[in-house]
Every structure is written in structure tokens, then in C-alpha cells.
Amino acid sequence: MIARRQLLGALAGAPLLAAAPAYRLQAEPVAAGLWVVRGADAPIAMANGGAIANISIIATDAGPVLIDAGASFAHGQALAALARRLTGKPVARVYLTHLHPDHSFGIGAFAPGIVAATPPVAAQVAGDAAGFSTGLYRLLGDWMRGTELPAPALVAGDGPVVIGGRRLRLLALSGHSPADLAVLDEASGTLITGDLVFHNRAPATPHADLPAWRRALDLLAGLGHQRLVPGHGPVDATPGTAIAQTRAWLDWLEPALKAAMEAGLTMVEAGDMPIPQRFAGLAVARLELQRSVSHYWPALEAARLPRVSD
Amino acid sequence: MLAARAAAGPLDGPLPGDPLNSPNLPVVLQLVLPEGARVRFDDRVKVSFPAIAENQRQFPVQVDARAVPGVRRIIIFADLNPIQKAVEFTPHAAEAFIAIRIKLDQRTPVRAAVEVADGSWLLAGGWIDAAGGGCSAPPVSRVKGDWSQALMQVRGRLWPSGDGGPARLALALRHPMDTGFVDNIPSYWLETLAVTAGGRRLAELALNASVAEDPSIMLMPHLREGESVAVAARDSGGLDVAVRVAGQSPIPPSREAP
Numbered sequence: 001m002i003a004r005r006q007l008l009g010a011l012a013g014a015p016l017l018a019a020a021p022a023y024r025l026q027a028e029p030v031a032a033g034l035w036v037v038r039g040a041d042a043p044i045a046m047a048n049g050g051a052i053a054n055i056s057i058i059a060t061d062a063g064p065v066l067i068d069a070g071a072s073f074a075h076g077q078a079l080a081a082l083a084r085r086l087t088g089k090p091v092a093r094v095y096l097t098h099l100h101p102d103h104s105f106g107i108g109a110f111a112p113g114i115v116a117a118t119p120p121v122a123a124q125v126a127g128d129a130a131g132f133s134t135g136l137y138r139l140l141g142d143w144m145r146g147t148e149l150p151a152p153a154l155v156a157g158d159g160p161v162v163i164g165g166r167r168l169r170l171l172a173l174s175g176h177s178p179a180d181l182a183v184l185d186e187a188s189g190t191l192i193t194g195d196l197v198f199h200n201r202a203p204a205t206p207h208a209d210l211p212a213w214r215r216a217l218d219l220l221a222g223l224g225h226q227r228l229v230p231g232h233g234p235v236d237a238t239p240g241t242a243i244a245q246t247r248a249w250l251d252w253l254e255p256a257l258k259a260a261m262e263a264g265l266t267m268v269e270a271g272d273m274p275i276p277q278r279f280a281g282l283a284v285a286r287l288e289l290q291r292s293v294s295h296y297w298p299a300l301e302a303a304r305l306p307r308v309s310d
Numbered sequence: 311m312l313a314a315r316a317a318a319g320p321l322d323g324p325l326p327g328d329p330l331n332s333p334n335l336p337v338v339l340q341l342v343l344p345e346g347a348r349v350r351f352d353d354r355v356k357v358s359f360p361a362i363a364e365n366q367r368q369f370p371v372q373v374d375a376r377a378v379p380g381v382r383r384i385i386i387f388a389d390l391n392p393i394q395k396a397v398e399f400t401p402h403a404a405e406a407f408i409a410i411r412i413k414l415d416q417r418t419p420v421r422a423a424v425e426v427a428d429g430s431w432l433l434a435g436g437w438i439d440a441a442g443g444g445c446s447a448p449p450v451s452r453v454k455g456d457w458s459q460a461l462m463q464v465r466g467r468l469w470p471s472g473d474g475g476p477a478r479l480a481l482a483l484r485h486p487m488d489t490g491f492v493d494n495i496p497s498y499w500l501e502t503l504a505v506t507a508g509g510r511r512l513a514e515l516a517l518n519a520s521v522a523e524d525p526s527i528m529l530m531p532h533l534r535e536g537e538s539v540a541v542a543a544r545d546s547g548g549l550d551v552a553v554r555v556a557g558q559s560p561i562p563p564s565r566e567a568p
């Protein structure tokens with residue numbers, strides 16, 4: 001395996017003549033002083049430069065707050081420029097919802113002093129985030145040029161913060177990943193969930209803890225917000241539709257995988273099992289089911305195939 | 311019908327008719343098939359795998375050649391893996407069906423070669439994108455450091471047929487399946503696995519280190535009512551394990567998801 005350092009060095013230092021491909025971003029108004037930059041509803045691919053996650057921009061008197069940083073250095077830069085155009089001010093703060101690359105690998109575009117993450121996410125950045133990334137460089141090539149992961153200098157704790165007169169409630173949770181941050185903009189009643197909630201798209205489970213994820217969804221459902229910006233998929237104009245969708249998929253997935261194992265299916269057959277009609281509106285459902293089979297099957301074997309040797 | 315060796319001719323072009331158009335196939339066939347093997351492409355051989363390689367160290371591949379009469383052997387291989395051949399399966403008294411997990415090193419064709427009664431081979435497969443270096447990254451349990459305690463531990467489950475058809479046998483063995491390409495860890499892999507019942511040979515597998523760590527295998531043996539199976543395996547260090555797997559609940563009639 002090529003070390004990430006070497007890869008980054010090669011990408012950053014090579015005398016490349018062609019310009020890096022450009023992100024063309026558009027902000028969609030969600031509420032007063034709040035926009036979402038919608039990610040492509042597709043897997044990470046050369047066609048989208050990894051810009052598949054929703055990124056929120058919240059205007060404050062001190063400057064815009066970004067919820068998530070984009071997938072690459074260039075993506076982070078493009079988001080910073082867009083936030084400045086929208087608000088007339090440079091970015092004041094960036095909160096990372098979690099350490100999946102499509103949400104966080106753009107942090108190098110921001111001064112570490114304005115980037116905030118929960119302690120577990122900061123520890124992941126300092127530790128082995130590289131383990132994630134080799135595949136991303138192979139997938140995205142030039143889009144990743146200059147991408148580095150400097151450690152965030154600010155700690156995002158659980159509770160309220162006031163930035164430039166705007167009050168945000170931070171919710172330090174977990175379940176989709178080992179550490180997930182949700183942000184409630186109290187002025188507009190908008191809940192920004194990162195990947196704890198997917199909308200009209202099947203949830204991804206590569207580092208999920210399903211019981212913890214369910215607990216997080218229970219908590220989010222009771223916040224009294226008006227609308228929701230999911231990690232992927234369109235804005236939910238209602239408080240609960242996307243939360244219920246995410247919950248329904250997770251509630252189906254776990255017993256369905258166990259039943260597939262009990263019935264003697266192979267991994268390939270489990271990935272091809274029928275998906276209930278009620279999920280017909282979810283994009284990439286088959287792909288995410290197959291990914292989830294890959295995530296859970298070895299552990300299901302260890303738990304559900306009897307040991308026959310001494 | 312093409313002779314692999316003859317068709318190889320100049321070793322830098324795809325085999326005529328290769329639906330995957332892989333320039334390496336002629337050379338790869340010389341490595342994975344017997345010398346002079348006659349091959350042709352046949353879509354009755356179903357090679358199935360997920361749309362993306364979520365974990366290139368544990369990539370599930372399933373070969374179903376039940377539509378082909380008289381199958382003698384099934385070989386699963388990946389053209390662009392450093393160890394191309396993953397497994398050779400001989401279904402003595404079993405369906406021409408095998409599911410197993412392999413390692414992927416890069417974007418590669420993943421294929422099956424199926425030997426039929428006249429000694430020729432049928433080929434099928436597809437391309438799969440692997441994101442990283444599955445064959446050159448240390449296997450997980452080496453990082454965990456627990457492999458030596460669990461080495462050759464076997465889990466297994468037998469689903470007898472409810473209706474006189476083939477049973478299903480799931481086997482999961484703990485083994486590092488070291489390729490020899492990582493750091494200074496020498497190659498060390500599960501080499502053979504044989505399944506018998508009442509002294510009858512049901513299935514034999516010859517494995518290579520390109521099979522995923524902790525090999526997981528599904529077969530469809532032909533059993534008599536109430537029979538259990540004996541499984542004997544040996545690794546490249548000469549370590550043996552022998553276990554018996556008894557039938558539990560039969561295969562449910564409906565395989566629909568809840």
C-alpha cells in the first residue's frame with residue numbers, strides 16, 4: 001500500500017500543468033440566513049469530485065458558519081468562496097459532523113483555528129484518518145490535489161454556542177459513525193444532522209453502531225425543530241419525515257441480514273435480496289444494502305455459525 | 311473453441327471473444343489452467359458479486375454453474391491479482407456452486423473457469439473496481455494480534471434440504487491467509503479442504519493466499535437424509551483440522567426478505 005503521505009506529496013508536489021477540475025457549487029436557501037449546498041445524490045466518483053454530502057452555511061454577524069468542510073481541499077476552498085459571496089464575510093467557523101471523507105476532507109482549506117470537531121473526531125484526524133483515504137485518492141485523482149488533514153484547533157462540545165449573535169445547539173452523538181455531531185439553528189428551527197439522517201437515500205453503514213444510531217434518532221426526533229437538513233438527500237421541510245425514513249431502513253436492515261444468514265444465503269444472495277416496496281423512493285438502496293452486507297456479514301458469521309472445532 | 315496457449319500467441323492482447331477485453335487473459339490462463347487447456351466463453355456460468363468492492367480484502371464472489379451439465383472443476387481467479395487463482399473446487403457429489411471471499415489488489419476481471427466432461431473449460435466473469443491494495447495491506451487480525459490463538463478454528467452450519475435437493479454447507483475458518491507480499495510476513499495459507507459424508511467424497515477445494523483472510527465458503531453438497539458431513543483442512547504449514555458439521559434446521563422454503 002502506498003503511504004498516504006507519499007500519495008499526498010505526489011499529488012501536491014507534482015508539476016502538473018493542467019488545472020485541477022473545478023467544483024461548481026450552488027447554494028439553496030433553506031431559512032433566513034441559512035443555505036444548503038446540496039451534494040450529488042450519487043456515490044463518490046470522478047464525475048462529482050466527491051461533492052456528494054450536503055454542506056450547510058449559516059450567516060452570523062461574525063461571518064458564516066459552515067457545517068462540514070467538503071471532500072477535498074479544492075471543495076473546501078469553493079465552499080469558503082461561496083459562503084463569502086452569500087454573506088459578504090469570510091468563514092468564521094467550521095463544524096465537522098463526522099470524519100467521513102465526503103464531509104471532512106476539505107478542512108485543509110480553513111485555518112485550523114476556526115475548525116471545530118468533537119474530541120473523538122479530532123483524535124481520528126490526528127490518528128489514522130489515512131486509513132480511509134487511499135481509496136479516495138484512487139477514485140478522485142486530481143480532485144484531491146493539495147488535500148491535507150490539519151488537526152482542528154477547536155473543541156465542539158455538547159450544548160449551546162453563540163457565534164456572531166446566532167445561537168446554535170450542538171448535539172454530540174454517535175451511531176452513523178463513532179462520533180456524529182448534529183447542529184440545531186435555534187433562530188430558524190433548522191436541524192442539521194450530518195449523516196445521522198439520510199433523506200430519500202438509503203443510509204450508509206460502514207462504521208455504524210445501529211443501537212447507538214437508533215438512540216440518536218430518538219433524541220433528534222424530540223428536539224422540536226421545524227425542518228431538517230440531512231447529510232445526503234433533499235432538505236426535509238417537515239420535522240420527522242427523513243428521521244422516520246432513516247429509522248425504518250435501519251429497523252429493516254438488521255433483522256433482514258440476520259434472517260438471510262439464518263436462511264443459509266450467501267453474501268451475494270443477501271446483497272440481492274428483495275428490498276421492500278416501501279423503500280422504493282430511496283436512491284442507491286441496492287448499493288447500500290450490498291455495502292451493509294459487506295459491513296455486517298463477517299460478524300454475523302462469527303455470531304451465528306456454530307463453532308465446530310475445539 | 312480456443313486453445314489458451316495457441317491463442318496466447320503475442321502475449322499482449324485480449325483473447326478473441328473475451329467480453330471483458332482483458333489484455334492479460336491469455337497469460338493468466340496459462341497460469342491458472344492446465345497446459346493446453348481449451349477454453350470458450352459461456353454465459354451459462356454465472357459469476358456474481360456486489361456492484362462495488364466495499365472491502366477489497368473481503369470481496370464475495372459466487373459461481374453458479376448448475377446450468378452446465380457434467381461440471382468437473384471450478385476455478386475462481388482474478389486476472390490482475392498478484393496471485394491470480396483463488397480457489398479450485400471439485401464438486402464430487404455437490405452442486406456446481408461455490409461462494410467464497412477473495413482479496414482484490416486493483417480493478418480487475420474476476421472470473422470462473424469451469425471444466426466440463428470433455429476436459430475443456432468454460433469462462434465467465436466481470437470487471438470489478440477495487441479501491442485500494444487488498445493484497446498488499448496487512449490482514450486485520452495481524453493488527454489485532456489474536457490470530458495464533460484462533461488459528462484453524464472452524465465455524466460451520468449445515469442446512470439439510472427440505473425437499474430432497476442439495477443441502478447448504480457454510481464454513482468459516484480462522485486463518486491469516488498471508489500472501490507473502492506484506493512486510494516480512496512469509497506466505498502462509500489454508501491449502502486444502504475436503505468434505506465427506508459416510509466415506510463418500512462430496513467436495514474438495516485447493517485454496518491459495520488470494521482467498522480472503524478467515525476463509526468463508528458456501529457449498530451445496532448432496533447428502534442422504536439425516537447425514538452430517540466431515541470436513542478436513544490443512545494449511546501450508548502442515549497444520550490439520552478435522553471437524554464434523556451436523557444438520558440443523560432445513561433451508562426455509564421461502565428466501566424472501568422480511
Ligand SMILES: [Zn+2]
Binds near residue numbers: 176177204
Ligand atoms: Zn457518513
